[in-house]
Amino acid sequence: MNHPSQALNAMRSAAPLVQNITNYVAMNVMANVMLAAGASPAMAHARGEAAEFAGFASALSINIGTLDAEWIDCMVLAAKAASAKGTPWVLDPVAVGATGLRQEAGAQLLALNPTIIRGNASEIMALAGLAAQGRGADAADPVSAAEEAARDLATRSGAVVAVTGEVDFVTDGTQAQRIANGHAMMPLVTALGCSLTGIVAAFTAAAPAYDATVAALAYYGAAGEVAAQTAQGPGSFQVAFLDALHAITGDQLDAMARITPA
DSSP states (O other): OOOTHHHHHHHHHHOOEEEEEOOTTTHHHHHHHHHHHTOEEEOOOOTTTHHHHHHHOSEEEEEOSSOOHHHHHHHHHHHHHHHHHTOOEEEEOTTTTSSHHHHHHHHHHHTTOOSEEEEOHHHHHHHTTOOOOOBTTBOOSOGGGGHHHHHHHHHHHOOEEEEOSSSEEEEOSSOEEEEOOOOTTGGGSTTHHHHHHHHHHHHHTTSOHHHHHHHHHHHHHHHHHHHHTTOSSHHHHHHHHHHHHHHOOHHHHHHHOOEEEO
16 A cells, blocks of 8 residues: 555544444553544443444454453354444454463454454464464564464455564455554553554445555554654653544655555
8 A cells, every 4th residue: 555544534534433342451542542543432342232233333343352251252243243234343363372262262253254353473373273472462473473374364264464563464365565663662551452453443444454454554653653752651652642643644644654565
């Protein structure tokens, strides 16, 4: 994508309603991040409304960070409803290889045809069925180690696969790109990775999945770079990051984006 501004501007113009079934740690941070970007987040996960909400939302994101049996059922109901409506949905397989429960949930959701899968290298490798070195929700594998697994997973699942890290990698199994935006301060603020999944979902509500994913990652990383210019540490970085997400223009994003073919 030469002009990620197109996807950013389309998302802001649409102000999409995005249903997020995410973890307890991420809810508040994620909602603020998405509002700052220009989307309309809804944290709707109850069994009685998850599928109904997915039926009219513009996009859905599912994050398996704080799992239990009830939440897994709600995730499945929402994913099925989104797929039935043709609504794009994003799977964030947090620490999918860490426990049997997470492996089972990841496999169950993967079978429901996510539009996009976004995770760190260890998560993508584990979801693809390879041995990974993840430590809980943290990656212990470099992005480069997961590139072939991502291509294979994209080909088998039909999803766009995004491996996020120091340099992000996005593929649909045929084409691939790397996005080199971001800052080392970003992993020091809890839930920023989870929040990125919601941003990807918001972009995908207004643009084709592959282009939307690449643009969303460039936008998010660029905001991190802007925030780092004034931040004194993780606390002030979080505030500056929200401001940057809100303030970045399409022209600024095009100038800052570092996207290359892979």
